[in-house]
């Protein structure tokens with residue numbers, strides 16, 4: 001399926017692009033600091049299988065936290081809701097995505113939700129497989145299936161860069177191991193998590209994943225049920241309550257759709273029963289969300305009445 005350029009969308013992208021100057025690209029994962037601050041691209045994939053784009057839409061980026069939604073969908077299929085939510089909560093947090101503080105203060109000690117790092121690390125530890133290789137193969141295959149592209153892979157440099165510097169995420173893991181939220185080898189978990197975060201695609205491919213969620217788990221092209229309906233619903237609900245980190249409340253008011261961002265500057269947006277949206281704009285605001293990406297969504301939401309509320 002080809003995605004077509006769209007002049008109305010391009011006009012909005014051109015208007016918004018300069019906002020990127022006010023933000024900065026993530027550099028706590030050293031390899032991400034190489035991103036071009038002024039890149040901005042968007043694709044909107046209709047559930048009836050048409051797609052429009054604007055900006056440098058073939059540019060690839062790593063999913064980072066967007067992968068949390070996808071791996072949650074797989075873990076829920078692997079283990080069921082009772083098991084997953086026995087270990088990870090369902091409540092939003094007003095803290096930054098990598099915060100450790102609530103882990104110690106909540107009783108019983110479990111991460112508040114699967115969209116913050118602690119919760120996502122616990123979710124990745126639940127993926128079924130006889131070996132590390134098998135677990136990774138299953139994770140990658142699931143994402144490939146959502147995009148319908150077997151060439152989707154991960155950025156080795158970004159994964160390595162994060163693996164070498166992820167002391168805080170390691171600390172979250174060891175804390176959770178002590179409290180029986182996770183078990184197994186922490187370095188294996190770190191390798192799987194940093195690879196899932198480094199899965200790479202362009203905004204068109206991300207928009208296609210959004211279209212699967214928008215259609216309650218159905219592949220927009222083949223009609224195949226890729227994600228069970230109840231799991232697609234759980235994922236979209238988490239995206240509304242926790243998807244934009246500690247900016248989720250403001251985003252719900254200003255845009256009003258399920259969305260998930262990542263520190264690479266990607267945003268996955270879903271207009272239920274209508275569109276999947278993929279955005280890439282690596283310049284971030286102080287909460288770690290794409291500054292131009294959010295602006296684009298605000299404009300589009302107003303213009304086309306996207307809000308689900």
Ligand SMILES: NC(=O)CC[C@H](N)C(=O)O
Nearest residue numbers: 064065097117197262263
């Ligand atoms: N917010 C994000 O995108 C964070 C993902 C990143 N890989 C991390 O764990 O720090």
